[in-house]
Amino acid sequence: MAPTLLVFGDSLxxxxxxxxxxxxEPGLWPNVAANRLGGVAELVAGPxxxxxxxxxxxxxxxxxxxxxxxxxxxVLAVGSMDTLPSPLPTxxxxxxRYVRPDPLRRLVRKGYLTAQPxxxxxxxxxxxxxxxxxxxxxxxxxxxxxxxxxxGLPAVGVLPPVHRSEAYGLxxxxxxxxxxxxxxxxxxxxxxxxxxxxLVSDHVLGGHGNPDGMHWGWDGHRLVGExxxxxxxxxxxxxxx
Numbered sequence: 001m002a003p004t005l006l007v008f009g010d011s012l013x014x015x016x017x018x019x020x021x022x023x024x025e026p027g028l029w030p031n032v033a034a035n036r037l038g039g040v041a042e043l044v045a046g047p048x049x050x051x052x053x054x055x056x057x058x059x060x061x062x063x064x065x066x067x068x069x070x071x072x073x074x075v076l077a078v079g080s081m082d083t084l085p086s087p088l089p090t091x092x093x094x095x096x097r098y099v100r101p102d103p104l105r106r107l108v109r110k111g112y113l114t115a116q117p118x119x120x121x122x123x124x125x126x127x128x129x130x131x132x133x134x135x136x137x138x139x140x141x142x143x144x145x146x147x148x149x150x151x152g153l154p155a156v157g158v159l160p161p162v163h164r165s166e167a168y169g170l171x172x173x174x175x176x177x178x179x180x181x182x183x184x185x186x187x188x189x190x191x192x193x194x195x196x197x198x199l200v201s202d203h204v205l206g207g208h209g210n211p212d213g214m215h216w217g218w219d220g221h222r223l224v225g226e227x228x229x230x231x232x233x234x235x236x237x238x239x240x241x
Contacts (some may be wrong), residue, residue: 085173095139117168156232161199
């Protein structure tokens with residue numbers, strides 16, 4: 001039986017070396033992993049998604065509800081964007097899209113994007129998109145909610161990767177704290193974690209990924225997908241063959 005991977009992700013799950021790609025692009029890591037396992041990946045993701053967004057998708061997206069009964073593995077690939085500097089509170093930053101008229105919105109967005117690297121450096125990466133304690137809270141809520149419906153569903157999480165993004169002033173001071181918090185959550189919840197930082201560090205910091213310094217090239221996706229498949233294979237047993 002071909003396994004189905006239900007993947008909650010952020011833009012790292014569907015951005016390639018030149019930008020976003022359709023979710024069925026074979027080179028994206030969810031599909032690399034699924035292909036190695038002889039199955040398929042169902043991706044639920046959005047740009048800048050944090051662990052909180054994944055929980056909101058679970059609780060509010062009817063497509064997710066339709067995927068849950070046929071999922072063989074849950075992949076919680078969120079928590080990475082949570083660690084990024086967010087000089088404006090999320091509700092203000094996300095609210096820029098609603099500014100009217102259009103010329104004013106473009107002006108506000110341009111001003112924020114220009115100021116963001118400087119603000120990230122000036123504040124030493126604080127505040128972040130989502131503090132580590134809230135990342136863990138929403139990972140737990142998502143996992144607990146799904147396991148209430150699918151008690152035996154295997155799950156995998158991730159540890160945040162690194163970046164070299166000028167858009168964030170090359171600042172990533174919150175990553176270490178998030179790694180520690182997510183590692184503890186994974187230990188308590190019994191969820192194995194894929195170390196994205198360890199896998200893509202050379203790829204990203206060596207300038208082999210997307211020019212934005214954050215997203216990955218196809219080699220990075222391949223590394224992540226193959227490593228994920230290795231973690232999942234023992235969980236699903238003969239179905240991986």
